Amino acid sequence: xxxxxxxxxxxxxxxxxxxxxxxxxxxxxxxxxxxxxxxxxxxxxxxxxxxxxxxxxxxxxxxxxxxxxxxxxxxxxxxxxxxxxxxxxxxxxxxxxxxxxxxxxxxxxxxxxxxxxxxxxxxxxxxxxxxxxxxxxxxxxxxxxxxxxxxxxx
Numbered sequence: 001x002x003x004x005x006x007x008x009x010x011x012x013x014x015x016x017x018x019x020x021x022x023x024x025x026x027x028x029x030x031x032x033x034x035x036x037x038x039x040x041x042x043x044x045x046x047x048x049x050x051x052x053x054x055x056x057x058x059x060x061x062x063x064x065x066x067x068x069x070x071x072x073x074x075x076x077x078x079x080x081x082x083x084x085x086x087x088x089x090x091x092x093x094x095x096x097x098x099x100x101x102x103x104x105x106x107x108x109x110x111x112x113x114x115x116x117x118x119x120x121x122x123x124x125x126x127x128x129x130x131x132x133x134x135x136x137x138x139x140x141x142x143x144x145x146x147x148x149x150x151x152x153x154x
Contacts, residue, residue: 004086006136011083017133018080020126021118022073029069032117034059036110039117043110072114076141083137090144097148108149112142 006014021028034056037044044050049064059065075096082088100106115138123131 004083004089004140006083006140008084010133010136013133014083014137015080017122017126017130018077018137020130021122022077022080025073025077026066026070028121029071029073030060030066031069032072032114032121033065033069035117035121036114037065040110040113043113046104046106046110076118079141080137083140093141093144094148097145098152100145101149101152101154108146108154111145115142 037050037053037059038056044053047064047068050059050062053059053062053065075092078092079089082092100111101108119131119135119138122134
């Protein structure tokens with residue numbers, strides 16, 4: 001489906017929640033990836049650069065991990081700017097989903113993992129309301145990604 005299920009009020013509160021964590025995009029993006037790689041080590045297998053890194057400190061220092069963390073947060077930020085325009089939102093998410101499905105062959109369950117870690121971090125840093133405001137956005141992203149993956153033959 002091409003419609004977003006967020007009301008105008010939900011869009012506003014999701015943007016407010018996202019802004020808090022996006023202020024430190026590189027550090028927070030890195031924290032999310034480091035937690036993902038530490039708690040779900042199999043996710044590292046997709047990243048040739050990160051495979052050999054075992055310690056969280058080593059990952060935190062890595063330019064590649066930091067760079068990818070920032071990239072993830074930038075892409076999310078673009079989506080958050082277009083929560084009120086499903087065409088523009090899907091214009092960002094669709095090519096990204098296709099690339100991860102067909103080219104990078106990333107298991108779609110990893111998107112749910114990373115979204116859940118972002119929500120955890122939001123809750124730890126800014127409380128439950130912040131997390132709750134953003135939860136609908138992550139559900140929206142994961143739902144659309146699953147649809148894109150299905151179209152790509154997963």
